[in-house]
Amino acid sequence: DGMEGRMFKPMAFTVVCAVLGSLFLALTYVPAVASWALRHGEAAPAPWLTRLTARYRGLLATVMRRPQPLLIAAAVLVVAAVGSLSQIGTEFMPKLDEGSILITTRRLPSVGLEDATKLSLAAERIVKQFPEVVTVVTKEGRPDLATEAMGLFEGDMYVILKPQKEWTTAGDQEGLVAALDSALRAVPGLWISFTQPLAMRLDEAESGIKTDLGIKVVGPDLAQNEAVAQRLEAIVASVPGNADVAVEIADGSGQVRMEIKREALAQYGLSVADVRDAIELAMGSQVAAELIDGFRRVGIVVRLPAASREDAASLARLTIRAPGGELVPLAAVADVQTTTGPEMIGHEDAQRRSLVLSNVRGRDLGSFVQEVRARIARDVVLPAGVFLEWGGQYENQQRAMSRLTLVVPGALLLIFGLLYLSFRSVPQALLVLANVPFALVGGVAALWLRQLNLNLSASIGFIALFGIAVLNGVVMVEHLNHLRHAPDADGRTVLDRVLLGATDRLRPVLMTALVASLGFVPMALSTSPGSEVQRPLASVVIGGLITSTILTLFLLPVLYGWLDTRRDAAMAGAKADR
Numbered sequence: 001d002g003m004e005g006r007m008f009k010p011m012a013f014t015v016v017c018a019v020l021g022s023l024f025l026a027l028t029y030v031p032a033v034a035s036w037a038l039r040h041g042e043a044a045p046a047p048w049l050t051r052l053t054a055r056y057r058g059l060l061a062t063v064m065r066r067p068q069p070l071l072i073a074a075a076v077l078v079v080a081a082v083g084s085l086s087q088i089g090t091e092f093m094p095k096l097d098e099g100s101i102l103i104t105t106r107r108l109p110s111v112g113l114e115d116a117t118k119l120s121l122a123a124e125r126i127v128k129q130f131p132e133v134v135t136v137v138t139k140e141g142r143p144d145l146a147t148e149a150m151g152l153f154e155g156d157m158y159v160i161l162k163p164q165k166e167w168t169t170a171g172d173q174e175g176l177v178a179a180l181d182s183a184l185r186a187v188p189g190l191w192i193s194f195t196q197p198l199a200m201r202l203d204e205a206e207s208g209i210k211t212d213l214g215i216k217v218v219g220p221d222l223a224q225n226e227a228v229a230q231r232l233e234a235i236v237a238s239v240p241g242n243a244d245v246a247v248e249i250a251d252g253s254g255q256v257r258m259e260i261k262r263e264a265l266a267q268y269g270l271s272v273a274d275v276r277d278a279i280e281l282a283m284g285s286q287v288a289a290e291l292i293d294g295f296r297r298v299g300i301v302v303r304l305p306a307a308s309r310e311d312a313a314s315l316a317r318l319t320i321r322a323p324g325g326e327l328v329p330l331a332a333v334a335d336v337q338t339t340t341g342p343e344m345i346g347h348e349d350a351q352r353r354s355l356v357l358s359n360v361r362g363r364d365l366g367s368f369v370q371e372v373r374a375r376i377a378r379d380v381v382l383p384a385g386v387f388l389e390w391g392g393q394y395e396n397q398q399r400a401m402s403r404l405t406l407v408v409p410g411a412l413l414l415i416f417g418l419l420y421l422s423f424r425s426v427p428q429a430l431l432v433l434a435n436v437p438f439a440l441v442g443g444v445a446a447l448w449l450r451q452l453n454l455n456l457s458a459s460i461g462f463i464a465l466f467g468i469a470v471l472n473g474v475v476m477v478e479h480l481n482h483l484r485h486a487p488d489a490d491g492r493t494v495l496d497r498v499l500l501g502a503t504d505r506l507r508p509v510l511m512t513a514l515v516a517s518l519g520f521v522p523m524a525l526s527t528s529p530g531s532e533v534q535r536p537l538a539s540v541v542i543g544g545l546i547t548s549t550i551l552t553l554f555l556l557p558v559l560y561g562w563l564d565t566r567r568d569a570a571m572a573g574a575k576a577d578r
Contacts, residue, residue, distance in 0.1 A: 215391075222345060476560075
């Protein structure tokens with residue numbers, strides 16, 4: 001669903017079409033070509049494969065005579081892998097290296113455009129001093145076509161970078177961001193947040209929040225929400241891994257406030273509309289007269305000079321004509337004063353909301369948010385009617401993971417159903433499905449070894465891995481079933497049948513695992529732009545195939561032999577009863 005669906009649906013569609021195409025060729029083209037290409041008989045296996053097969057047969061025979069150590073080791077590995085999942089860092093998606101940086105800047109809303117431009121130019125000069133920077137461009141406010149809600153106090157600074165091999169300040173983008181952050185602290189009155197152009201657009205389109213985490217304080221009273229948000233800001237800033245922590249700017253916009261004295265209005269015979277019309281006329285919000293130019297009618301606006309419109313004392317001297325003809329100063333019928341008010345009022349579900357923003361640096365998003373939530377639950381008592389919602393990348397992560405809690409069991413049930421239709425045996429379907437937890441062992445180990453977080457890409461890799469992992473189990477069990485029903489099956493013991501069948505399937509099992517693994521090696525080793533998304537998926541698949549192949553070659557024959565022995569014993573007992 002959402003952005004993750006748009007990213008992975010093309011891949012899923014391509015894989016499904018490729019598999020269906022290969023299935024069609026395997027049922028039509030391959031048999032026809034094989035009947036011609038293999039007419040001279042099968043070629044002898046390579047000497048190294050013969051030696052490998054003999055060694056595998058000896059190891060398998062030893063394991064089948066004493067399976068307890070292998071079973072115990074396998075169970076321990078599965079428990080350890082499942083237990084370690086809670087210790088792996090989590091995130092929504094890996095951060096892509098776009099080759100450029102976007103620095104979001106904010107100032108007080110009372111800062112005018114001229115002063116805002118001076119602050120932006122000062123920040124640009126600091127950024128341009130870094131040798132990694134090619135150029136810097138800042139966009140203040142929003143265009144005439146308001147594609148995004150930005151005030152004059154906000155700006156986007158686009159930093160174009162040189163290729164990473166030419167960098168000297170830091171070896172990666174995270175280190176460069178830390179250096180830029182430290183340098184820009186010298187600009188007073190400037191709050192900064194680091195992201196990337198594409199990432200910012202995606203975040204803004206998905207949740208309207210440009211940072212990794214956004215805590216929404218939703219409630220009926222704006223001042224109360226602001227107080228809670230300030231408390232939450234202090235808590236988030238105390239959690240290790242925080243970066244660019246701030247409360248979304250709401251207050252600070254300069255305003256001229258006028259409160260009508262209704263008793264004075266009655267004294268002069270004036271109405272509120274009379275005062276309003278006079279103020280609108282002075283501000284230039286109302287047409288005073290019209291100029292007729294041929295067929296054209298041009299509205300004439302009369303308004304006070306800019307300095308007078310912004311000065312409360314000048315506005316207080318504005319005169320209003322009363323019904324009796326006398327001129328009444330505005331100060332006589334209204335209190336005029338300069339104050340500050342909200343620049344914008346955010347709403348969520350028809351209620352006012354404040355927003356606490358934070359990026360995460362040097363730590364995974366999942367554990368950071370869990371610690372923040374624990375501290376808030378411990379230290380903050382929310383007023384009645386106020387509640388919190390968690391947005392940003394964390395919101396995307398929670399939505400995706402909740403969807404996966406439905407998708408993964410559904411995929412496993414579908415695989416089990418297909419296995420049952422294939423073998424017509426629940427025990428054998430479960431036996432092949434046992435590849436799944438052992439594939440999980442390898443996938444989790446790959447994440448640990450490569451220091452990758454558990455993200456959506458890795459989760460998609462696990463789903464793909466579960467499907468691939470059962471293929472070798474099907475190949476092995478199907479051949480063992482064939483040997484069990486062969487004409488000479490009665491002359492062999494269960495151990496002999498299993499050893500023969502497993503040895504026969506060594507080459508197909510290894511080839512299936514190697515071909516699937518090698519197909520993912522370029523993705524796992526790639527360092528090109530965009531490889532951050534591919535790497536966790538490929539690493540999980542490769543690691544999982546290694547452990548699931550070991551299971552298929554050693555543990556699966558042991559378990560099949562045990563099931564076969566019990567089945568033979570049950571059949572012998574039934575014959576004896578008859």
